[in-house]
Amino acid sequence: MATQPLINAGRLWNRLMALAEIGATPAGGVNRQALSDGEIAAWRRVIGWGLDAGLTPSTDAAGNLFLTLAGRDRAAPPLLLGSHLDSQPTGGKFDGAAGVMAALEATVSLAEQGDRPARDLIVVAWMNEEGSRFAPGMMGSEAFAGERDMAAIRVARDADGISVGEALDRLHAAFPDLPHRSLGFAVDAYLELHIEQGPLLEAAVRTIGVVTGIQGKKTFQVVVEGAEGHAGTLAQQERRDALAAFARIATALHEEIGSIDPDIKFTIGRLSVQPNAPSVVPSRIIFSIDLRHPDNSVLDAAGVRITALCGEHAPPCSVAVTPLVDAPSNAFDPRLRELIAQAAREQEFPATDILSAAGHDARHLAKVCPSAMVFIPCRDGASHVEHEWAEPDHVAAGASVLAQVLRELAFALTPFAGKTRGN
Amino acid sequence: MATQPLINAGRLWNRLMALAEIGATPAGGVNRQALSDGEIAAWRRVIGWGLDAGLTPSTDAAGNLFLTLAGRDRAAPPLLLGSHLDSQPTGGKFDGAAGVMAALEATVSLAEQGDRPARDLIVVAWMNEEGSRFAPGMMGSEAFAGERDMAAIRVARDADGISVGEALDRLHAAFPDLPHRSLGFAVDAYLELHIEQGPLLEAAVRTIGVVTGIQGKKTFQVVVEGAEGHAGTLAQQERRDALAAFARIATALHEEIGSIDPDIKFTIGRLSVQPNAPSVVPSRIIFSIDLRHPDNSVLDAAGVRITALCGEHAPPCSVAVTPLVDAPSNAFDPRLRELIAQAAREQEFPATDILSAAGHDARHLAKVCPSAMVFIPCRDGASHVEHEWAEPDHVAAGASVLAQVLRELAFALTPFAGKTRGN
Structure with missing residues (x-):
């Protein structure tokens, strides 16, 4: 166990x-959606805390927020750690925010210790994790x-x-004075x-989840087209009722x-009806x-069946199924996972390997650098x-x-990724 | 056939x-919802046309608009004719508006003839027919x-x-200068x-529908309550997915x-989802x-089955079914129907009896005075x-x-309703 906190x-x-x-929100949650006034206010607060500890804020074309603690070798690839500040419309206090604040705390505590890390440490808050x-x-x-072009990202629109x-x-x-970094470095x-966003750590009475990887995810948008009509006059057999x-x-x-x-997760979470009037056939x-x-392989087969079932049950309406996200399952870096497990052992926190059921930004970082995640329990999952x-x-x-793993990487003379390539 | 128009x-x-x-609307329709700026603008225009012909505008506590052509006996119960000016969000040019404008035209034409009617003629535009x-x-x-209390009406809220x-x-x-009549006289x-809002007149090549009555209607609001959860982590068998x-x-x-x-009309036209986010179980x-x-009797039996089916298929969610409208089918005044049929004959318009599949304000007027409706065809129903x-x-x-029936009633020495009671 570490001798001092x-x-x-x-x-x-x-x-x-x-x-x-x-x-x-009045019910004790958080509604801080991507790029909203709320997220701008959250940026101000987080940037302020970073500045207090000598961290330098910056952003990029994608609206990611970075807070950099300068290392001895400014040219060496930095260590990156964080999560996201946006929430679901009826979200909670921890999803995303806990990861950003834990990363900030680990970095600020290290800065306060006075030793300059071998390379830059950068706390990051990713833009629009929730979607x-x-x-x-x-x-x-x-x-x-x-993985995605900014031109394509910029054209997506919200409900308004x-x-x-x-x-x-x-x-x-x-934030007119905030420096812009080039996108991707x-x-x-x-x-x-x-937070785990599931019940497993709580059920197993484990404080630390060493995340082995993230389950695969596909998302689709489906449009069912029928024909409008008067609810009181159009005969049932002549209707093409989209609803x-x-x-x-x-x-x-x-x-x-x-x-x-038992491992499948299938959700229809969002739906809109046109014209959405009580006496009009949708x-x-x-x-x-x-x-x-x-x-x-299960995910791919299910994706095929989704398209088929939509086509089977739509008539006399027509249907169009558009794939949006196709993210296969992935495995995190084994050596980083071992560093996390070792830190938990040394600090005497009960830990277990766990597969992430939810998607996270780490899925995409894992494609460009060694990556790993630490889970903590959340009540009732x-x-x-x-x-x-x-x-x-x-x-x-x-x-x-997180802080212990960060310190081991921050003061190592050899870059972590470099070691990977060298081995 | 009438010798002059x-x-x-x-x-x-x-x-x-x-x-x-x-x-x-850009697609050639009308979006003029109840009590909206659009309806206020429509009032201004219709009031202007009425004033041009010497009609006196007024309103009541329910937001109905009246345009009165004064008769010889101002104390006698007036003849009332009209429809509504509000539309569906993606409605058309004729539903409601055709009835108000036909009533105005019949009254204005009569006024221009110069003979003062025996009793007041009042053109009406009813508030919020569409719902x-x-x-x-x-x-x-x-x-x-x-039939409904203003206090109960005033508390209903729109989506905003x-x-x-x-x-x-x-x-x-x-309309600060508009006189207020007492509600209901x-x-x-x-x-x-x-307009018929159905295909029957067009199919039968009839120009005039003598409406025998209105089919019965029930409406319900149904609330399905489940439990929110993360789309990627909450096990399928543990979900209470409202959607x-x-x-x-x-x-x-x-x-x-x-x-x-073949006569049943069943529609789910409006639906809302909470929280309506792609990765949250509704x-x-x-x-x-x-x-x-x-x-x-069919309507009542179907109403009972609706409640039963909601209860059967909701678990593990809960469900509450609230009846909103319960309007049995009704028959219009036989003597007024005969006057309409006779006017159509004399003017050589092909006519037929027809049951109204849609609900109309005339359903409620029929409970307080002899009432009848004239249908005209609409394309493709x-x-x-x-x-x-x-x-x-x-x-x-x-x-x-409509104008011919109005004239026969307007100049009759005996009130129409009085004759009914006398017979």
């Missing part, structure tokens, strides 16, 4: 709670990793018709702490796809599908809900494990 | 088209007929949280022209209720049901759609039949 647990908790005031305002999510980390490009320009205009290693077709499709999907095996339904599974909760002790434990 | 068909058509400019902004519809005529009371006060504030007889429950309910309802017999679905049938269309000749024919 690696972080200031009280400060971390207080800052996390202070951050949760921005976008706070609730602008779909699909993880825009910032995907752009950083070179505002584009990502407009919202991004507005964010940047709110060489990184030595990436670390991310997150009736949707109900058949959704029932078939939930029955077949939802019961493939002409168009647009809905989202979120599909996840740890086994890529509940996340994306306003009563989402993590115990202060668990937040502190996770941040302390 | 009873109406000015060109003026009627031009005014109907001018009215359609208010709230015009698309504030549910349920027909608020103005129900309040007028004493604006109450009927607030919107009504805003409407009245826009004795009426001698009520006449309403409307999955809704899909099962809607499929069962469309299958069973939608196939009771916690709550609220949807509307619109059910219609000419036979009250399409209504509540932006391409809704009625031929100029058919609009003119309907208005001319």
